Amino acid sequence: MPLVALHMGAAFFQFIAAWQSLGFVWTRRLGRVWLLVVLALTLKGFLSLWVGYSVSGNSLVDLSEHPIPLAELFISLLLASGFLLTGHWFRFKERLEARFDLIAEVDRSLVGVLEEKQILSQVCGILGRNEGYRLAWVGVARPDGAVEVEYSGGDGAVFLGEHAFRWDDTPAGRTPPGISLRTGETSVRKRGAAGAPPGWEDSCRHHRLACCASARIDQHGYPHKVLTVHADTASAFDSFETGALTAMAHRVGHAIQSARRHQIFVSAKASYDELLRHQRDGVLLIREGKVVRANPAAAEMLGYASTGLLFDADPSTVLAEPDAFPRLRDALRGCGDSTGRTEWETSVLRRDGSTFTAEISVTWVPREDREESFIPARRGPLGMMLLRDVTQRVRALHELRKERDFSARILDISGAIVLQLGPGGEILLFNSHCEEITGWSSAEAMGKRMPELLIPEPFRGVHRAAIEGVLAGRLPPPMETGIVTADGGERMIAWNHAPLTDDAGGIRSVIVTGIDVTERRNLERQIIEMQKMEAVGTLAGGIAHDFNNILTGILGNLDLANRYVAAGSPAAGPISECIRASERAVQLVRQLLDFSRRAPSERRAVDLGKVVREVVALFSQTIDRRIEVTSSIADELLPACVDPNQVHQVLMNLCVNARDAVMESLESEEKPVVRPLTGYWIYIRAENTEVDDDYCRIFPYARKGRYIRLSIGDNGAGMDEVTQRRVFEPFFTTKKMGRGTGLGLSTVYGIVKQHDGWINLESRQGKGTTFCAYFPEATGIAEDASDAADASRPLSGRETVLFVDDEELIRDLGRQVLETHGYTVCLAADGREAIEWYSANRDRVDLVILDLTMPHRSGLEVFRAIRAMNPSAKVILSSGNTPSEEIGETAFLPKPYRADTLARIVRSVLDVDVTT
Incomplete structure (x- = not known):
């Protein structure tokens, strides 16, 4: 039996070694080549089992006679023990690496974090993750001996609620958090250790907390904190891990101190910025003769849109006019070598060139003995300049009273023109609106008599009587008269008068206000003209309707008569002449209907070249012989889908407009105007054009396709930009009264738009104008009215x-x-x-x-x-x-x-x- 036991024992240890080796390969601690070792150990184990079974029937034998089974058992024991120890070493190494990686991750997470709450929450969150510790929390020591949990991470939140941690020398304070807070050293307690407070062991066992370690987080000037971590393995928190936890607690403490210092700096800077922002006086901070900081009040006083525009500026150029304030400039440049305070009152220059009176206070602080941990962009003394606007304070009281009385009178009288007249009608005040409307400058008008300077002869007596009435205490009613401007033009003004008294109550001058009503009166006249034109149009439309009926009967009966007359009959000629005369009458009626806007539009494919030739032939007979009229028509001009009568009207209106512009230049030749070397001309051009995407991007109202472009140009007076923007507005005209209704170009614009086209213009004042009208290509061939x-x-x-x-x-x-x-x-x-x-x-x-x-x-x-x-x-x-x-x-x-x-x-x- 002992021999069987040897073989069975060797097989047992061989199977243990194979299983541990397989675990190394499975966990990838060793490579797949170790599967051969696993296979060898497994086969050897089975072989040992077979050998043991085969000798199981033998009687007791002497072990000294069988040394190989004994050696095999000893070697198998060594292999199993070695593999078990190696597995333990691997687990120990991996646990330490995981812990150190976790602590390193905590260190990395602290970089750049400047909020205490975020620091502590990140530390607990990282340490309490699945691959970390089972529970991690941070507590703070309270003066009453209690430890208050601030942040926690992991699965042990219930455990923290079951215990009231303390740091004083009581039974509840004998836990690792309390010991660490009292002693300042890292404390470790494993489950089952003696001296635990009541309920600690049962709670740790219930929550599977095998051991606990706490490290104090030192806080200078604040209550200390403690970092506590709980592990679920009893082998945790050896000397290496405990040392790393202690170092991590120190780094967390430094991070918290840095965050608090940053918060103090941010708070101080915010208070400083708030103080500067709400300071009503202007503040400029100066170093090395340059502005390094300014508050909004200073930027507003000096006329700058933002404080950043004052940065790095020279205070002497910002505040002082170059030649007028040498004292200010020298004082600003000389204060850098001394300390103290300087105050004076002077004029200050705004960015737009205007000035105001200000009180300046400059204070300089030496900084040579200050230790700084960084190298500032500018060194030397730091100066603070205060600006206070004292313009109101330096005004005399009598000027203030006079201005108040004058402003009150102005408010009582509505109007744009304001004049102050002396007893003889001489002008004492001539405001900017007067300059704009009359064309006279204030310097030219001051001292001259207002009736003689501005009022035409028929109205001067009325104005003199009004001035005399105001001086005598009689307020004249509002009146409306014309004025003559500096360039000889006429404007219509509605006048009001009021007295201006002195301190004794006597009337010393007259305030005259006026409103320019020229445009209003012109508009009223235009409306009257429009109503008259509408009435004439209605009459013309009614007459044309009756003529249509008569002409229908005449033409129809002539057609019937012509049918019954032989070709060679003497009556054939007169009948044909009557038909042609009737057709001319039809065209006349159509023009009447066009005038009254009742004529039906007949769009069809039209050769615009033919229309251009007709217009040029007609227009050339009626224009001034000094103006040359030319035309240019493309050889293969595309047909356009238009109403020829309306296109005829467009061309005529544009030609008339060009003629008036050229005539304006001709009439101005009496003045020093250079006559064009080529003479004066008007041209009309018809050509094909292709509108592409690039053109449509420049002119969004245009559309792609093929168009026929009609260009009407002249080298007349031209237009300025303001006139070009309004040229197509109804009733807008630059012509003198009675010479234009302002409807010609608006009609042109409307007709072109109705034909799905558009019109552009190019003009330069004194050089001429060119209008370009675009009409879409017709789908058919240009044809006559008859089919x-x-x-x-x-x-x-x-x-x-x-x-x-x-x-x-x-x-x-x-x-x-x-x-x-x-x-x-x-x-x-x-x-x-x-x-x-x-x-x-x-x-x-x-x-x-x-x-x-x-x-x-x-x-x-x-x-x-x-x-x-x-x-x-x-x-x-x-x-x-x-x-x-x-x-x-x-x-x-x-x-x-x-x-x-x-x-x-x-x-x-x-x-x-x-x-x-």
Whole structure:
């Protein structure tokens, strides 16, 4: 049996060594090559078990005869013991490394932290993490002997609530925190040690706290603190770990002291800054002759937007004018070599050049004997300069009283112009508003008589009487008269007068105030002119409407007559002449409608080159011969989608504006103005242009695409920037009274915008102006008003047409034209008759032609009634005015119209299929 025991014992120790070796590989303490050792030990263990089993039947043997099993048992014991000790060493080493890493992390976390609360919370949080200690906390010693827990970290918060820690020599103070606070040394207690207070051991066992260590955090001038950590292993807190914990407590103490010093510095600096910020006097700190600090009051006094602008400035240049205050400059530069205090009163220069009276106090403090732990940017004495504005204090009382009385009078009288006149009307005060409005400077006006200087001859007597009345105690009523400015211009002023008394109550002068009402009166006149123009436009629109009806009858009957006259007939010529005369009358009526803004817009593809040639031909006949008018048209000019009549108006307005600018230069040649070497000219250019993204970034209102650009330029008077910004405003004009309404360029702007384009201008005063209007490219080809394709369409038909018009002439014309083409025509003289007839015969009617302007019921009312009875009814609306948007896609026949136009539109509408 002893032999079996030897083999079994050797197998046991071999299995222990294999298991420990496998643990080394599993925890990566050793490499995978050690798996071979594990395998060898395991196989050897099984071999020992087999050998032991095989000899188990033998009787007792002498061990001296079998020394190998005994040696094998001894070697296996050594291997198992070695592996166990190695495992213990590994665990010990790893625990120490983890603890030291934890303490090093605490040290790193303290770098740059300047708040005590953050320092302590970080220390407890790091030490109490899972890979650290089970519980870490910081307590502070109170005067009554208690230890108050300030911060904690880990899983033992309940443990801290179960104990009332103390640091005095009582049973409760015999714990490591109390001992460390009393003695200043690091205290360690393991669970089960003697001398523990009641309940300590049970609580530690319950919370799995195997041992505890405490190190005092020394606080100079403050109650000491204690850092306590609890570990869950009894092997913790050997001499190395305890020493590291002690060193860490010292570093935490230094960090807390640094944080408190920083807090004291921050608080002191904040108080210092607050004192400077709320100091009403200006404060400048000076070192080596330069400003190193200034408060807001000093910056405000000296006219600086911020205190930083005064940094590093020379006080002598900041405060003293270069030539006027040598004493101040020398005193500031000389005080650096002495100590003491200097005060004086002098004028101080603001940044904008103005001055004010100030009391200056300079105090210098020597700093040569001061020990500083750093090298400052500037050395030497530190000076403090106080600035106090004493302007109000130096004013005389009689000046203050006079200013108060004068200001009170000014407040009683509203107005922009303020003059003080003597008994003879001489000017004693001439404010800046007077200079701005009249063009006279105060120096030029002072001492001169106000009526003779400013008032035109017809109004001088009125002003003299008003001044005499005020001096006599009679206050004249407000009055409105004109003035003559220094450049000969005229302004309209509303005047008020008031007396100015002396100390004895006598009237010594007259205060005159005035409000410039020139623009208001001009606006009133413009409104009157606009109302007159509106009335004329309304009259012209009414006349044009009647002319349209008459011309419709004339042209239609002439077309019918021309149809029945042979080509060689003597009557053919007169009829053609009548037709051409009627067409000229149609154009005249269209201009009247354009004037009254009732003409329908006809946008189509138009060759703008043709429009430019027409405008140049017309404009050249009416312009001053000293001005040359030229044009330039691109060879392959793109068609534009425009109304040619409105583009014609745009070009004419811009040409007239250019002519006025050039004429202004011509009229000013009597003054010393250099005449252009090339003479005066106006040019009109039409060209294609491609608008890209770069252009749109410069002009955000522009759009990409192909456009036709019309440029109208001149070398006339030009415009300043203020005029250019307002040039398109309605009623804005730079022309003299009666020479312009201010509506020309605003109309141009509106027309161009309505055509989905835009207009720019470039101008230089005295050099000329160029306007550039952009019109979008048309999708089709430029064509005339007539449609060649429609000319070949058959115009005859057999349908029934209801023709509604209040003019008998037009009804007869419509009947004759349509019956000539085979239609059956029914007539109605007004809207009511049309509705009644259609209601009774709607199944017979194929088409309705409606005049929009009729008595009883308007054309739109009849149109709505017919569509209500028959939504698919075919209707043609006719008028000489612009149709409203309400008609939608309904066919429209503008008046006056020709016989063929009527027949063509009737046929085209009847040929359209209408589905409901």
